[in-house]
Amino acid sequence: MNKNGSAFGWVQKFAFAFGFVVSAPLVGWAQGVTDLAIRVTATSFQVGIPGRYVITVVNSGAAPTEGEIGVIADLAPGLAFHSSAGTWQCGPSENGALCTTSASIRAGQSSTFSFTVSVAREAIPRASSVFRLRYGPDLRPTNNTSVKTTSVRPSRRPMPTFTSSPTFPPNRPTWTPTRTLSPTISPTPSITRTPTPTATPIPATTNLSLSKAVSGRFVVGTNGTYILTVSNLGPNATNLPVVVTDTLPSGLSFVAATGTGWSCRGTGSSVECVYSDPLPVGTTTTITLTVGVGSGAYPTVTNVATLSYPADPDQSNNFVRRPTSVRR
Known part of the structure; x- marks a missing residue:
């Protein structure tokens, strides 16, 4: 054991500094602490x-x-x-x-x-x-x-x-x-619910026809009127929307379109009308289409309209062309 770094060495230095005699009992005590x-x-x-x-x-x-x-x-x-x-x-x-x-x-x-x-x-x-x-x-x-x-x-x-x-x-x-500790409260997670898809009904097969007639005279500078008629020839009532599109020729402009159960709008030279109610077999529904007659329509114009229904087996009667005489 290194006496200079031990308890004995410390006691020895202390005793020397103050003139003490390092006795045997003191040495034994220092070596045991x-x-x-x-x-x-x-x-x-x-x-x-x-x-x-x-x-x-x-x-x-x-x-x-x-x-x-x-x-x-x-x-x-x-x-x-x-x-x-x-x-x-x-x-x-x-x-x-x-x-x-x-x-x-x-x-x-x-x-x-x-x-x-x-x-x-x-x-x-x-x-x-x-x-x-x-x-x-x-x-x-x-x-x-x-x-x-x-x-x-x-x-x-x-x-x-x-x-x-x-x-x-x-x-x-x-x-x-x-x-x-201050508790940490996690925000309640938002739950995104996936909407239940709406089942699309199976289209009821039925034969629809479209016809168009002129009501009154067409004179430049006045309004003219067309009557469009949709007929259900059977064998089932419609269960999906029926759409009629009328394309106006040059010289005619859209003024208004009305009909019971119909929703119509005109954009440029195109007029679109939608019928969403069921149309029973053997019944008809009509659209009154009012147009402005311009000088470009003289002396005659041809107005074209089409009918669209997803389950119509005979589309030969879904298209109509109506030549119209125009007077000054």
Whole structure:
């Protein structure tokens, strides 16, 4: 054993400095005691991210430890105990954190543990925490304190809040950490419902016919009228829309189109009318089409109209051409 680095070497230097005689009983006592020292390391901290302290307790004495060893951490403002790792038992205390162990540390050996702290904005720009080692039979208490200063960087991340409530029984320091966390409530996910498709009815087969007649005279500068008639020749009533399209020739312009059950609109030279109600067998329905007669229609024009129904087996009677005489 190196006497200069041992408890005996320390006693020998002390005795020499003060003129004491190192007797045999004193040598035996020095060779049977422990000398603990504390070392603390940490990297830089960032607000919102737990920081980590690593604590090492070294036994440079001549005998192993017996009984409980404690480390009290007086944490800097803005730091709060979070969690620990290692064989030591750690928890929050009145000023920061308290860690203890009853495991023996042999002479020349060390014991290392760590704990993390939450970092708040109050710790910016640096945090200085004091770590104090407590062991009754320690020969030299001057190396039982360590001050660790750590730089602290800001962060935009929100910092969780931890509330601790320590308790200390008479013989053994213990703690009961209480952590209060704000619950995160996930928003209720929106449910997209797929609409139930509407069943398309099977077209009822039936024979429709289209006819067109002129009502009154067509005179340049006045309105003329066509009557379009749709007839259901059977054998079934319609169950899908019936569409009539009238294409106006040059010289005629759309004015209006009406009919019971019909919905009509005119776009340019095209007029479209839709009949959505069922049309029974043997019945007819009419459209009154009013057009403006221009000079370009003189002396005659031919108006063409078509009928469309998905289940019409005979489309030869779905097309009509109507020559029309025009007077001045």
